[in-house]
Amino acid sequence: MTVTRMLAERSTRALEPEADAYLRVLTLTNVAAGLGELGRPGRLVAGLPFDERRPADAAFLNAMQLHARTQDDFHPGGRCHVGIAALAPTLALADRAGERTLQCLAAGYEVMCAAASAYSTVAQRRGYRPTGMFGPLGAAAAAAVALGLDVDGVANAVGLASAMSAGTNQSWVSGTDEWLLELGAAARAGVDAALLTEGGAVASPVAMEGPAGWARAFFDDPGATSLIEALQTPKSRIVEVATKLHPVSGIAQVVTQLGCDLHDLVGTQVPQEVLVTMSEAEMAYPGSANRGPFRSRSDALMSVAFCVACALTDGIVALERLENPNEPALGDLIDRVKIAPSASMPESAASVRVSVRDVVHEVSGQASSLLFPAWDQVESPALARRSEAPPEAVVRARALLGAETVQAGALAELLVRARHSL
Numbered sequence: 460m461t462v463t464r465m466l467a468e469r470s471t472r473a474l475e476p477e478a479d480a481y482l483r484v485l486t487l488t489n490v491a492a493g494l495g496e497l498g499r500p501g502r503l504v505a506g507l508p509f510d511e512r513r514p515a516d517a518a519f520l521n522a523m524q525l526h527a528r529t530q531d532d533f534h535p536g537g538r539c540h541v542g543i544a545a546l547a548p549t550l551a552l553a554d555r556a557g558e559r560t561l562q563c564l565a566a567g568y569e570v571m572c573a574a575a576s577a578y579s580t581v582a583q584r585r586g587y588r589p590t591g592m593f594g595p596l597g598a599a600a601a602a603a604v605a606l607g608l609d610v611d612g613v614a615n616a617v618g619l620a621s622a623m624s625a626g627t628n629q630s631w632v633s634g635t636d637e638w639l640l641e642l643g644a645a646a647r648a649g650v651d652a653a654l655l656t657e658g659g660a661v662a663s664p665v666a667m668e669g670p671a672g673w674a675r676a677f678f679d680d681p682g683a684t685s686l687i688e689a690l691q692t693p694k695s696r697i698v699e700v701a702t703k704l705h706p707v708s709g710i711a712q713v714v715t716q717l718g719c720d721l722h723d724l725v726g727t728q729v730p731q732e733v734l735v736t737m738s739e740a741e742m743a744y745p746g747s748a749n750r751g752p753f754r755s756r757s758d759a760l761m762s763v764a765f766c767v768a769c770a771l772t773d774g775i776v777a778l779e780r781l782e783n784p785n786e787p788a789l790g791d792l793i794d795r796v797k798i799a800p801s802a803s804m805p806e807s808a809a810s811v812r813v814s815v816r817d818v819v820h821e822v823s824g825q826a827s828s829l830l831f832p833a834w835d836q837v838e839s840p841a842l843a844r845r846s847e848a849p850p851e852a853v854v855r856a857r858a859l860l861g862a863e864t865v866q867a868g869a870l871a872e873l874l875v876r877a878r879h880s881l
Contacts, residue, residue: 462667462674462683463621465690467614469573470566470600478695482561482568483860484834485532487842488702489542490856490870492530493521494848494877495706498756498778500527500639505878514551515650518598521871522547522646523639524878528778529760530846533709534700535807535826537575538744539589540642540709541568541597541700547646548602548653550874553867556605560865565697566604567649570617571597572696577685581678583628583744591626591641592677598649605867606653616653618662621673623648631708631746631761634754701807701830702837704845705776710741711766716829717811717822718770724820725771730813732795735767737809739800751793752785759784764796767811778847834861852877 509516525543532542545567574593599620603613630637674683746761753759807826843853
């Protein structure tokens with residue numbers, strides 16, 4: 460069996476009840492992020508000369524809007540944004556997806572998570588951005604299911620999309636805009652691959668594992684053995700994907716929340732010293748060690764020191780801070796944040812210790828207890844506040860996703876209405 464066929468079979472199997480329930484949580488938080496205040500990236504989205512009546516253009520615009528806050532979900536093990544690669548093309552093809560919204564999303568999650576689990580470490584080491592590399596594959600699977608293609612059609616679409624992988628992590632260091640465009644391009648690539656498949660375009664059956672195929676070309680893995688191994692996991696990988704509490708790097712989510720907890724504890728008192736302990740591997744991710752001066756929000760939101768300083772100062776990370784990251788008072792606190800990368804600290808865990816008036820306070824936490832909420836733990840007012848989204852729109856999104864059948868068209872309408880209000 461070819462690898463694209465294995466991916467297609469994985470992506471089109473019945474949705475497990477646990478994955479169904481959690482997929483609704485992920486999608487609610489992703490939609491809230493897309494409804495929130497978008498700052499300069501939102502103005503960029505609104506000004507693009509695209510025709511959203513065209514599915515590929517709509518997918519690009521959806522992805523950029525949903526990703527503009529970088530508060531959409533992420534896969535810690537694969538270090539990539541998953542939900543938007545699946546959601547943006549599904550909403551762009553809402554008239555074809557209809558009531559199969561969750562099945563479309565599940566297809567995208569399963570394919571992208573499998574690829575990211577297999578190759579994200581190599582991708583990061585080589586300078587590739589995992590989201591850009593694996594996003595087209597997930598987007599193609601979601602789009603193909605939205606079009607109603609069979610397993611062979613899904614496999615072919617994924618194979619075509621493998622020729623469209625792209626993206627690097629340099630924007631997180633340089634403070635530039637490639638990060639936003641990469642997800643838009645991934646969503647567009649997925650829609651194009653699915654529509655081309657429907658129109659008769661044929662991908663190599665061994666697009667992934669062939670001697671000159673995707674796995675060999677990008678990751679020096681002849682035969683795609685690492686991906687085949689990742690596909691042996693029987694449980695749905697949807698439950699491995701984390702929500703984001705704050706519009707910052709996925710790697711910085713736990714330390715940022717710990718900083719917010721300390722803000723609630725010490726109030727407006729300015730810490731004398733701040734010590735952050737977190738995984739050595741996560742601190743090695745491009746941008747995590749940024750200290751400023753910052754060029755834009757893109758290099759600021761990756762900076763662990765910046766995120767912790769914002770959290771300690773405000774108890775939340777608002778886009779106003781990210782749009783103006785070089786405020787002197789915040790810079791003074793950033794200078795006091797010391798980071799201790801630890802080889803023994805597991806990824807997605809951290810501790811933050813502050814000294815305030817010679818009293819030491821320390822908190823610790825891990826993603827498993829912070830970033831994987833159940834449906835009834837995601838309250839609309841709190842989600843709207845963190846996402847800076849209109850509360851009534853978040854309530855509407857929650858109602859749509861809480862229904863027995865989720866209608867892609869209704870979610871798309873909600874998102875487009877918010878985009879037109881920019």
